[in-house]
Amino acid sequence: MKSVSPKLFAFDLDGTLTQHKTPLSKENRAVLQKLSKKAQLCMVGAGMCRRIFDQMGHFPINIIGNYGMQTAVYNSTVKDIEITANMKVPVERDSVEHRVTELRKRYGYTEFKGDNVEYHSSGCITFPLLGTKADQKDKLVFDPDRKKRRAFLSEVKKLFPEYTVFVGGSSSFDMAPKPYNKYYALSRYCAERGILHSEVVFVGDDYGEGGNDESVYLSDFGFLKIDNYLDFPEIMKKYTEE
Ligand SMILES: [Mg+2]
Incomplete structure (x- = not known):
């Protein structure tokens, strides 16, 4: 039986697509390019959207930053992201x-x-x-x-x-x-676009206890674990070669 093909691939950045704070490689960029022909893509990061976009060499993709406190959509006309939400919560x-x-x-x-x-x-x-x-x-x-x-x-x-x-x-x-974390952020993103959690595959490396991908890992979203960003092409093969 063939499984449902995902409508959305969502990714962590550091440790998943790249080494910590280093640019996206051309190999992993090519995988994202292929996946973008099959489904929607988005980033779900802990850092600011602009930092993620720059680190990815301006790869065209929507970005959720700061655990959902910041969001950005890619505008293909100007080839840049536009910040669509930027929450700031006061601190005591x-x-x-x-x-x-x-x-x-x-x-x-x-x-x-x-x-x-x-x-x-x-x-x-x-x-x-x-x-x-x-x-x-x-x-x-x-x-x-x-x-x-x-x-x-x-x-x-x-x-x-x-x-x-x-x-x-x-x-x-x-x-x-609270309530910001990657699960909350991705749930909102999907609700806004009519995407079911079962139609999402999230790829992340930090799924252990206290990790910033843990909230998604423990949830009803599809989750692909990655322990080395160099394995990304291999791990995504079943989707890129379909
Ligand atoms: Mg990570």
């Missing part, structure tokens, strides 16, 4: 600082370089365990298997109930104000 900084300091004391991260917390213009926040000015080499060796952060992820979630908390980057927790 005193309260955030207080709670982060409490977590630092409780789990032994009271020594750090730079600031306690990083604030993004959207209202998303980052709790960098080693501080905002930590050395790159210290960050990379800090928690590669994420065990240190997963050990108290549930406590961070408890102290920040108004945020979705992610184990982000190499040594931090990222937080997006």
